[in-house]
Structures are given as structure tokens and as C-alpha cells.
Amino acid sequence: MFLSGYGSALLSGTWMTIQLALLSLILSIIIGLIGASCKLSSIKIVRFIATFYTTLIRSIPDLVIMLLLFYSLQIGLNSITEALNIDQINIDPFMAGAITLAFIYGAYFTETFRGAFQSVPKGQIEAATAYGMTPSQTFRHVLFPQMMRFALPGIGNNWQVLIKATALVSLIGLSDIVKITQDAGRTTMQLFYFSVIAAAIYLLITTVSHLILKWLAYHYSSGVRKGQL
Template sequence: MLDDLLQHLGLAAFSLKGFGPLLLQGTWMTIKLSVLSLLVAVIIGLLGASAKLSSVGILRIPAQIYTTLIRGVPDLVLMLLIFYSLQTWVTNFTDAMNWDYFEIDPFASGVVTLGFIYGAYFTETFRGAILAVPRGQMEAATAYGLSRSQRFRYVVFPQMMRFALPGISNNWQVVLKATALVSIIGLADLVKAAQDAGKSTYELFYFLIIAAFIYLMITTTSNFFLRWLERRYDHGSREALR
């Protein structure tokens, strides 16, 4: 259908030798996987940063072990371990309960796996950003009678984001590129689509170049949004310096 539309518009050259729909589906899969993995990683990062900054050892020590292990093991190894471990645990549980075999959806597993891996990096990003917020701001908020949640929402979070956004931007690009690893667990992402198209036409280099260009377009577009966020959260500090 996409090829027919492109030919009708006189853009047959952009049909990509009949593999345009496949690459489009792969691109959409990559975007969905990246965004949802980012959300999971941000949530884990906020929880992990709070745990690492906690004075309670039962929270701080596991968070420290988590970030140390995750950042010290290659992403590909972690993805294989987590993906197949999840399936093994689920299978063992269903067997123990005498339930029918349940297979984990590869997309959901990919989101959880990437989010868990990069949650460790976001943990360090948010931890550094929280530490960069002047302690006097928290003391002033406490003096005004704000609750802990109110202090985080109105005082810590806006200032933390100003310090964290450069790291978030970098982590986002890493997460986006890391989605290329999900092809090993059966997901038809952009890289998998480019490989299939290239093997079918014996023009693998051509389709990998197309995939690289699509990745570049996604990162470039997202960078405009992230720069807008940086200007938004930096607005108050720039005004104060004038």
C-alpha cells in the first residue's frame, strides 16, 4: 500500500525497492520501544537515586549493588541474561502452579530489559542532579512547612531537571541506539528490517545506510525537543543572573 501511494505521488524512488513498509514498521517498533524503555528507565532512575541518597542501609546498599553490576556488564550480555531469565522464572512458576505454559511477549520483555539496564545510568544521572541542588533550598522549603512530597515537587524536581537534562539527553540517545540489540530476542525493529531487506536484495550495505539515516533523523528531531526542555528549565536561572 505504501509503495502504491509513493508511485502514485511520483515518489517511487522512495519505496526502497519494495521494502518501504517493512522499514516503516521497523522504525515505528524502534520508536515505541525507545520511548517506553525510557519511561521505565526514568522511573527506576528516580527510585534508585532516592535509594542511593537514603540514610537507610537496606535501601542504599541494594541500589549501590544494582548500579555497580549493571554498569559493569556489557548490555548485550545483560539483555540475554535478563530476557531468558525472565522466561525461565515464569516457566518454573507456571510449572510449580500446574498452569499452562506462558510465553513472555518479546516487546514487553524488551521494554523491561532495556528499562532495567539503563535505569542504572539514570540513577547516577538523577543522583548527581539532586546533589547539585543547593542544600539551603531544602532547608528553606522545610522552614516554610512544605511536606516531603511538596519539597520534591516544587523545589527539588525543577532544579534537578536543569542539572539532569544534559545527562538525560545523552542517555536517551544511548537507549535509542541500544534498541538495535532487541533483534536478538525476536523483535522486528529497524535494524532487523534493514537486515531482512538487505539479505533479500543482496544490498545489505544500502539498507544499513538507510537505517543509519533514520536513526540520525530520530536523534536529531528529539534533540530539538530536549534543547527546548533545557531552555525551559534553565529560564529561571538565566533570569536570576541578569
């Protein structure tokens, strides 16, 4: 058989990977926006904390951070349950993976958004303030749309890397593409074949992602193109 009976398991693993990547992306963007705001803050201690976070995360391999966070959280939780004399609570691999990936890639999104914010002309913000817009209105209608045009290339790069990084979560027990294809390969003695299947699935996901990002770039640069005509 083409997939040796693992077709449904591969579909399930693919969907699990997509869900993990999307949730991690959303959380990473939130962390990135907060981190970028902190790095651009006028408060020195806030800037220091944000800089320390991005420097630390980008200096340690993703795998090491994931294992440290996952096992330290589980050890801490076990200590609490033992102290309270209650049953052990195991951390869900999906949520642990999503939070860990968000924590890691939030640092990269922080730098992406920081650069994008700084690329928006200050005159645009001053004009919005003079027009009477509130800070939230200025962000939604002036800063965010223009910032996205500068941020999209970095967002695209971070997203592509984030998709591949989801494979690390298989090490903590999540049944994603990598874990299922590795299990299938060992069971059927076709490890190379199922590794190729995994690579093809990731390639398909990244190709579709590229097309979506290309459309977003077209959408957010429409005003610039018209202004240049």
C-alpha cells in the first residue's frame, strides 16, 4: 500500500502540526508586539528586560530551551502535587509545545516588529495625534497597516522557521508529522520512505504559506503601489 495503512494517522499528524504552528504563531505575534513596545519604551528597565529576553533566547538552541522549559515545568508541577499530596498532573504536550515555541519565536518577532515600527515615519504618528486620534486609533489605523508592510518579510521568514521547529515537539510526546512518520518508518522498516513523506508534507505546508504571505504583501503594499503610479 502507498502509505501502509498510515494515511489517517498522517492526516491527523498534519492537522496537529498545523494547529500547533498557528497557535504558536498567534502567541508569538502577541509576545513580539509586547516585546517590541518594551524595546522602544522610554523606561530604561523595561528596555533592559526586553533586550535581555531577546538576547538570551536567540543565543540558546531551540531544542535546549524546549527541553529545559518542558522538564522544569513538569518537575515544578510534580513538586507541588507531592507537597499537596494529590495525584500527579502531566503537562499536555500540545500546550507545552505551543507555549514554548511562542516563548522562543516571540523573541524573533520582537526584533521584526521593532524594526518595522521604527520604519514608519514619525510624521505619520504626529499627524494622527494632531488630528485627534487616540493612541489605540493611531495604532489600528495608522501605525499597524504601515508597520505590516515592513514587517511581512520578517514575519514570513519567522513563520517558515516556526513550521519546521514544530518537529521538535515530537520529542516531548506530541503525535505530529515527525513522530507519526518515524513510528511508521520503524514499524514498516521503511524509515527513509516515511521521512520523504514527512518532508513532502512540510514542503506542501510551506508552499501554501508562501502563497498566502505573497498575497498579504500585495494587500499591504497596495497603497504604496498606487502612490507610485
